[in-house]
Amino acid sequence: EPEVTQTPSHQVTQMGQEVILRCVPISNHLYFYWYRQILGQKVEFLVSFYNNEISEKSEIFDDQFSVERPDGSNFTLKIRSTKLEDSAMYFCASSATGTGGFGYTFGSGTRLTVV
Amino acid sequence: QKEVEQNSGPLSVPEGAIASLNCTYSDRGSQSFFWYRQYSGKSPELIMFIYSNGDKEDGRFTAQLNKASQYVSLLIRDSQPSDSATYLCAVNLGAGNQFYFGTGTSLTVIP
Numbered sequence: 115e116p117e118v119t120q121t122p123s124h125q126v127t128q129m130g131q132e133v134i135l136r137c138v139p140i141s142n143h144l145y146f147y148w149y150r151q152i153l154g155q156k157v158e159f160l161v162s163f164y165n166n167e168i169s170e171k172s173e174i175f176d177d178q179f180s181v182e183r184p185d186g187s188n189f190t191l192k193i194r195s196t197k198l199e200d201s202a203m204y205f206c207a208s209s210a211t212g213t214g215g216f217g218y219t220f221g222s223g224t225r226l227t228v229v
Numbered sequence: 230q231k232e233v234e235q236n237s238g239p240l241s242v243p244e245g246a247i248a249s250l251n252c253t254y255s256d257r258g259s260q261s262f263f264w265y266r267q268y269s270g271k272s273p274e275l276i277m278f279i280y281s282n283g284d285k286e287d288g289r290f291t292a293q294l295n296k297a298s299q300y301v302s303l304l305i306r307d308s309q310p311s312d313s314a315t316y317l318c319a320v321n322l323g324a325g326n327q328f329y330f331g332t333g334t335s336l337t338v339i340p
Binding site for chain 1: 263265271272273274275278317319327328329330331332333
């Protein structure tokens with residue numbers, strides 16, 4: 115079964131450092147997303163991406179965050195200067211349709227720990 | 230503010246029983262409704278989606294939607310210990326791509 119792959123599975127970084135989280139969406143999917151889940155809290159939307167541009171973003175996705183599709187397969191989330199409160203599980207997701215009509219396929223996640 | 234509310238639980242049921250999980254949502258414009266299962270430390274896994282009022286069955290799972298009451302539920306028949314997980318309700322307005330998730334209900338199936 116096709117899957118979304120994320121690397122690394124766990125990243126530890128010092129506050130103020132830049133991190134890049136990587137995702138390889140399902141090959142025929144056209145819509146890509148990043149969500150995060152702080153430990154014990156709900157899954158929260160960060161950003162959606164289609165046709166090489168951001169289609170929607172949340173209040174969480176401020177100037178410290180950026181996304182990129184550098185080639186035909188990877189989808190990355192960059193946090194420029196990490197804060198302690200950025201510690202969370204970050205999930206990449208992809209879907210074939212733009213309305214999310216059949217639900218997303220989530221990747222296995224990257225646990226980001228900011229120390 | 231678009232809210233999706235779930236009882237956090239924990240909900241405990243004996244093996245073989247029916248587990249009933251409930252979710253309410255605040256935005257009447259919501260069009261698509263999803264149930265995800267999340268094992269501890271893992272990513273959400275889609276179980277079912279429903280768009281129309283009424284029931285939708287898939288194996289041991291039944292999703293129920295009542296748009297007038299802004300209520301969606303998930304029934305798990307013949308519960309198994311492997312069903313022990315947190316169940317997340319998610320809502321989509323349809324026009325955009327964003328899903329709004331509830332905090333999840335923790336289910337434990339006791340052998």
